[in-house]
Amino acid sequence: MVTIKDVARISGYSPSTVSRVINHSGYVSIKTNKKIKQVMKQLDYVPNAIAQDLSKGKTHKIGVVLPHLRHSYFSQMLLGIMDAALQTEYSVTLLPSEYDSNLEMHYLEQLKRKEYDGLIFTSRGISLSQLTQYTKYGPIVCCENPGNKHLTAAFSDRKAAYIQAFTWLKDHSIAKIVFLFSRPATVSMTTQLTLDWFAQVYGHFPANKHIITNVTTPQDGYRAAQTIAMKDNTVQYFFTNGDDIAAAVRQYYVDQHLPVPGLIGQNGQVASVTLNIPTINHHYAQIGRQAFKLVVSPELKNQKIKIKADFVLNNQLFKNL
Structure with missing residues (x-):
């Protein structure tokens, strides 16, 4: 497997210079840039995406913790999350839990290890207090009213x-x-x-x-x-x-x-x-979109977005089509 050291050795430049070319960071002359890219092409060198993400402090991955997809609450919520994610550079990883607190704690530990840039909890088995303790490691958004807890949230005002x-x-x-x-x-x-x-x-x-x-x-x-x-x-x-x-x-x-x-x-x-x-x-798809917006926007930390639910006697779902 070709490494960055191989590219450096054959091109005649240091690994740090090759790294600057790969990551588009720091100054590299046009001549040097061209030479290194030629060697990369010659060796069919592909940069390690994980290493690049770690060097930038970003994975561009959002974890979505959801118990299951058997109920329309979760499928509609996920639809909104995916819709919002497709407009960004982020990918979404589904983290099934079945309300297993040990699994949910494992996902929080993954956030702590920077395996995700943030987590969305569509529902939970662990306490809100446990979620709050992990907000120092990255953005966490819950899809329920967290009350007086210092948590970011998007939820149905029902x-x-x-x-x-x-x-x-x-x-x-x-x-x-x-x-x-x-x-x-x-x-x-x-x-x-x-x-x-x-x-x-x-x-x-x-x-x-x-x-x-x-x-x-x-x-x-x-x-x-x-x-x-x-x-x-x-x-x-x-x-x-x-x-x-x-x-x-x-x-x-x-x-x-x-x-x-x-x-x-x-x-x-x-x-x-x-x-x-x-x-x-309950407009769950809209809640999902708001939850995704919150998790990728650290400046919105601790904001609580309420989406008003509607009691509908005569459902006119297709009226505006």
């Missing part, structure tokens, strides 16, 4: 939309509502806040039997509908965590020739249009 949705349900005398969540309230702030906001409108929390967790895919939604239908035929509405999941709930009732309960979806997907059901649009 409270108003949820209050509006629950108020609409209450105004329509909807009392028995099943909630579908990805994770239980003990580990998910989103789940806990959703239940808190429901209680703020209704004056009480939903019955435990009407809270189903570990729902991330349409298949999970279908099974959740089956579980509820076998136990309680008086349910009036499903408040789901995705339009595609709401569609799967509906399909179970259709398959069993049962009356279909009311449905509220989330994420503003095509399913909410085709089924003509209310949805909560």
